[in-house]
Amino acid sequence: xxxxxxxxxxxxLTPDGRAFINGQRVEALSGATFECLSPIDGRVLAAVARxxxxxxxxxxDAARQAFDDKRWAGMSPGDRKRTLIAFAxxxxxxxxxxxxxxxxxxGKPIKNSLSMDVPAAANxxxxxxxxxxxxxxxxxxxxxxxxxxxxxxxxxVVAAIVPWNYPLLMAAWKIxxxxxxxxxxxxxxxxxxxxxxxxxxxxxxxxxxxxGVFNVVPGYGGEAGCALxxxxxxxxIGFTGSTAVGKKIMEYAGQSNLKRAWTELGGKSPxxxxxDCPDLDAAVHAALGGLYYNQGESCNAPSRLFVxxxxxxxxxxxxxxxxxxxxxxxxxxxxxxxxxxxxxVQMNTILGYIESGKQEGAQLLAGGARTRVSSGGYYVTPTLxxxxxxxxxxxxxxxxxxxxxxxxxxxxxxxxxxxxxxxYGLQAGIWTANINKAHHAARSLRVGTVHxxxxxxxDITVPFGGYKQSGNGRDKSLHAFDKYTELKTTWIKxx
Numbered sequence: 001x002x003x004x005x006x007x008x009x010x011x012x013l014t015p016d017g018r019a020f021i022n023g024q025r026v027e028a029l030s031g032a033t034f035e036c037l038s039p040i041d042g043r044v045l046a047a048v049a050r051x052x053x054x055x056x057x058x059x060x061d062a063a064r065q066a067f068d069d070k071r072w073a074g075m076s077p078g079d080r081k082r083t084l085i086a087f088a089x090x091x092x093x094x095x096x097x098x099x100x101x102x103x104x105x106x107g108k109p110i111k112n113s114l115s116m117d118v119p120a121a122a123n124x125x126x127x128x129x130x131x132x133x134x135x136x137x138x139x140x141x142x143x144x145x146x147x148x149x150x151x152x153x154x155x156x157v158v159a160a161i162v163p164w165n166y167p168l169l170m171a172a173w174k175i176x177x178x179x180x181x182x183x184x185x186x187x188x189x190x191x192x193x194x195x196x197x198x199x200x201x202x203x204x205x206x207x208x209x210x211x212g213v214f215n216v217v218p219g220y221g222g223e224a225g226c227a228l229x230x231x232x233x234x235x236x237i238g239f240t241g242s243t244a245v246g247k248k249i250m251e252y253a254g255q256s257n258l259k260r261a262w263t264e265l266g267g268k269s270p271x272x273x274x275x276d277c278p279d280l281d282a283a284v285h286a287a288l289g290g291l292y293y294n295q296g297e298s299c300n301a302p303s304r305l306f307v308x309x310x311x312x313x314x315x316x317x318x319x320x321x322x323x324x325x326x327x328x329x330x331x332x333x334x335x336x337x338x339x340x341x342x343x344x345v346q347m348n349t350i351l352g353y354i355e356s357g358k359q360e361g362a363q364l365l366a367g368g369a370r371t372r373v374s375s376g377g378y379y380v381t382p383t384l385x386x387x388x389x390x391x392x393x394x395x396x397x398x399x400x401x402x403x404x405x406x407x408x409x410x411x412x413x414x415x416x417x418x419x420x421x422x423x424y425g426l427q428a429g430i431w432t433a434n435i436n437k438a439h440h441a442a443r444s445l446r447v448g449t450v451h452x453x454x455x456x457x458x459d460i461t462v463p464f465g466g467y468k469q470s471g472n473g474r475d476k477s478l479h480a481f482d483k484y485t486e487l488k489t490t491w492i493k494x495x
Contacts, residue, residue, distance in 0.1 A: 023211025066212030084129025107340030267426030350401030425467030
């Protein structure tokens, strides 16, 4: 569709900002709301319900009742499968609307919302629906006079708190396995991007997921989020967001009912390009594309680029020759590659890191400024720093923006040590034609995922998560069921 078509649709859209509890759209009990602003141009998209402890209590009560009366958990796995597949089909049916909400709310290019986020969310829901009736329980190898059954059961009421960078997809990663396993779910989207999650709950109800099984409580982290994390009747919490907030989630879980707490947190991912890289052009495009995709607002973005000294100048020449391809544009134009930063707070944080890099002596080769100011939105040019060292702030802290830091190395073991010298451990990349070097690096890098000669492969069948302060547990793949199920052993005496 033409750019004007998306602007026309955006002008006609009237998002509903009310919470979704027990199958209904409802105002916050206090009547409080907050403004949801578009980072594209600063306009108000909706007044969103500002949920507090009282609203969370109502949602938890509804979820608990739905779980206890088994309106969902008591369905056969085959019936839950059919409902989740219908849910996935409806996500695609309403795909244009969901994509538009995602772009208006978060600022990413509409073509990414259309081609990546919506299809991936639908695929996630469908995959877990298909998986649930194909997971078998176990019989332990005990003595002949006993029978030990090992069964999986839903954990109960699951709270999911998701971030603003991939609102729809992160919601799907949490709710799909939790619902497939038979749990009731309460989703708390980020206050910066709540609209697609609220619409998703209506779609779930339309697909046949019973009222009370999937609820959405928008609000601020310190209010609705904290209320969920400390609630004594929430059995499990899945969180994706910053490491600082993840630590609070773990504390809240311990201070309340010792609920299961699963966190997927920040990253400062290293991308290592060796002199024997088999395709330097591909490495350059992957380095820039991986970092500038989604405006750099990705926890797994390869923000630390280590290039072997003998090819560094050649690499930088190639990088600078294509960096203009990532110049921010109108997110509602399907030709745009990089869109708006989610809000003015995050934009100013990114600009602060850029200023820090300059002051600490890094060499700014490209970008480093706000752009498209007249739009009223929040845009930052693709930024590239050279001559970065480990002591600099931009080398140590997660920026969550389009800022790439380039380091130089001569020895592989030395650069692996530098790559590991961070509190984070989410992802990493290694580019080399030598399989021995690639395998050595993959074994040595302390991260959840190592990419070899690429940085874009992804699939619902593989787990996503990290080491160290990048979190615990795994999203995606069958391993996600480990987070949302209990293992029960039943001993039977025979004879």
